Amino acid sequence: MEIGAYQDAQFGQERTQERSEGSAGSMADLFPKLVAMQRLCGSTAFAVLSVHAHTLLKPGKIECTTQSPGSQEFVSPFLKLNTEFLLSHLCSSPCPVIFMPENAQAMDSSPACIVRNQAVTETSLAFPVQLGTLGNGFVMFFDARAMLSNDLLIDLHRKSLTVMREKLRLAFGMTTGSENLNDREIECLQLVGNGMKSEAIGEQLNLSVHTVNAYLGSATTKLNAVNRIQAIAKAIRLGIIA
Template sequence: MAYARTPSSEIPIGTNHVRLQRAASRADVFPRLIAMQKQLRARNFAVFRISGAGLPGKRRLFCEMENWGGENAHFADLILGGYADALLDHIELSTLPLAWSGTEQVSFVEAFEFTPLLRRLPSEVTPFSGVAFPVRLGAMGNGYVIFTGGSFSLSSDLMIEHHVRSCHIMTDLLALDERRTVPAETLSEREVACLQLAGDGRISEEIAENLGLSVHTVNAYLGSATMKLDAVNRIQAIAKAIRLGYIH
C-alpha cells in the first residue's frame, strides 16, 4: 500500500478517490461510521484517539465515539486492556491496518498483504474479531477507527477504501476540536484567497499578480490569517486552514 502525504496527514491511495463533505458537528460523523460499519458487515465501531503524544510514558488511548452500548459497553475496556500497548506501538511504526480474531474468525479475500498483521488474542481477552485503521495527523489527532464484529470478509480494495474514509473521519474530528479553540474572528474572503493560492504553492509575487494586489498587501493578508488561526508560520496556517475547511 502506498501513501500520499498532505501537509498534515498520511492518506492511503490506490483506490477510487473518496470525496466527503466536511462534518459540521460530531452528529455528522456518526452516520458515516454507521455506513462504513454496514459495508464492512461489522457489528459495531469505535474511534480511539491518543492523548499525550510526544510525551514518553504519557501516551494513552481513549474512546472518543462508539456504538457498542448496552451489554457490549465493556468492549472499550477489553480493547484498552488487551490491545492498548500493541496499538500505541504500531502507530509509531506503521499506518498499515491491523486485524485480529477472538473466538470468531476474520476472513480475508484477496488481501494477502494484510495477513501478516493479523493479531490473535486468547478468547478470554476478547470474544470478537476486529480491524483497526490507524491515522496519523501529526502531533494531534492520532488514533484508530476500529470495527468489530463476527466473521466478516475484507478484500484489499475494501480495506484501502475504508482506511481513506477513516482518515477523513479523524481529520474532521480534529478540525471540530480546533474550531472550538480558534479565535471567534473568522477569515475574510481576501485572507482565504491568499491562503488558498499559498497552499497551491504560489509565492507572494504570484498571488499579488493573480489577485491584482500589491505584494505588501498579500503579505499583510497572510500575516493576519496566520494570527487569526493561531499558527506560528504560513505553512502551519495553510495546514490549519485545510483542516478547518477554509481551503482545500
Template sequence: MQKQLRARNFALLRISGGGLPGNRKLVCEIENWGQEDGGQLEMLIRSYGELMLDHIETSLFPVAWTGSDHMSFIEAQEFNPLLHHLPADVLPFSGLGFPIRLGAMGNGYVLFTASSLSLTSDLIVEQHLRSCQIMTDLLALDERRSAPAQTLSEREIACLQLAGDGRISEEIAENLGLSVHTVNAYLGSATMKLDAVNRIQAIAKAIRLGHIN
C-alpha cells in the same frame, strides 16, 4: 462504513498524552457499543492499547485480531500480508483497525468488530481513507469548539479572503481602498483573534472555521 463492512460495532480512538511515550494512551471519542457491550471496548484498549500505540509509530498498515469467535476475513487473501495481526484469542470478539496519523491531536484508530467481515483490498483502502476523513472532521470540530470568543470584523474577513487568494498587502489595499498599513493591521488583528502564529496559519484556520473559502 459500519454497514459497508458488515461490522457489529465501531469506535474512534484518539491518542492523548502529548506524544510523550510514558503519557500516551488511547481515548475513545466516538463509539456505538452501548452500555450492554461497553466493557468490551475497555477490554480492547486494555489488551491491545500498548501494541497499537507501538504499531502506529512505525506503520500505517491496518491492524487485525481474531478473537475466540474466530472471525474470517472473506475475500481479502491478497491483502492479508499487509495486515498487522495482533495476538489471537485474547478477546471474545474479533476486529479490524485503521491507524490514522495526522499529527498532534489527529493520531489514533478507527476500529470495527464483527464475527465475520466481508473485505476486499479495494474496500480496505477505501475505508482507511474514510477513517482519515473522520479524524479530519473531528479536528475541525475541535477547532470550532475552541474558537476564540472574539469575532472577526467584515474588514478582517475581507483581508483574509484576499490574502488567501494569494494577494499581497499592496494588492489588498488597492482592492479595498485602504492603506497598506491598515490592511496589515487588519491581518494582524485577525491573526491574533484566530490564535494563529502567522498570516498563513490564520488563513488556514479561517478556512476551517468557515470564515473564508
C-alpha cells in the same frame, strides 16, 4: 499490495472524497458516517479512539471519544489487551490492523497488519489516523463479519481519515477561510512544513519565488494566522497538511 501503493490509493481517494462531500456541520453529523462504515464491514460496534503520545511528563494512553451503543463490552476488554500494541503501531505503520482469532483465515496479499491472538473470539479492525497534535488515533470496528477485500480496507481507512479530520476541524473551530484553501496553497504549506525554502518549492512546483510567497501569504491570511509558522501549526492541527 505494497505499503507505498496502499498509501497512494488511500490518501488519493480520501482527498477526492473530501472535496466532493465537504465538511460536517456538527459532531452529530459524524455519527451516521460511522454507522454507514459499520454496515460496510458488518461489525457489531464501533469506537473512535484518541491517542496521546508518550512524553517525558506523561505516558502514552488511549481513550475512547465516540462509540456506538453497546460497544463498551468490546472496547474495555480490547484496550486492556492491546493498548501497548496500538500505541506502538501508530508510531511505526500507516496500515490498518486486523485482529483475528488464531484459527481464522487471513486474506492473501493483504495491506493490513494481521494480529492473531488466542484470547480474541471475533475479528476487529483498527484504522490508524495520524494528523499531528491532538489528532492521532484509531477508528475501530468490532466483530466485523464482511469479506475484507483490499478495496474495502482502503475505502474504510479513507473514510476513517475523513471522520477524524472532521472531528479535529470541529474541535478547533475551523474557519470559513481555511475551508477555501486551494491546492497550490496547501502544497506550498506542506512543503514549507517539510522544511523547504521558497526557492526550492518554486523549483519543485515550477513556480516563481514571488508566486510561492503569494500562495503562502494567502494561505496564512485564510487561516487567520500571524505568520507562516503559525499557519503551518494550525494547518497541521486542522488536518489540512501532515
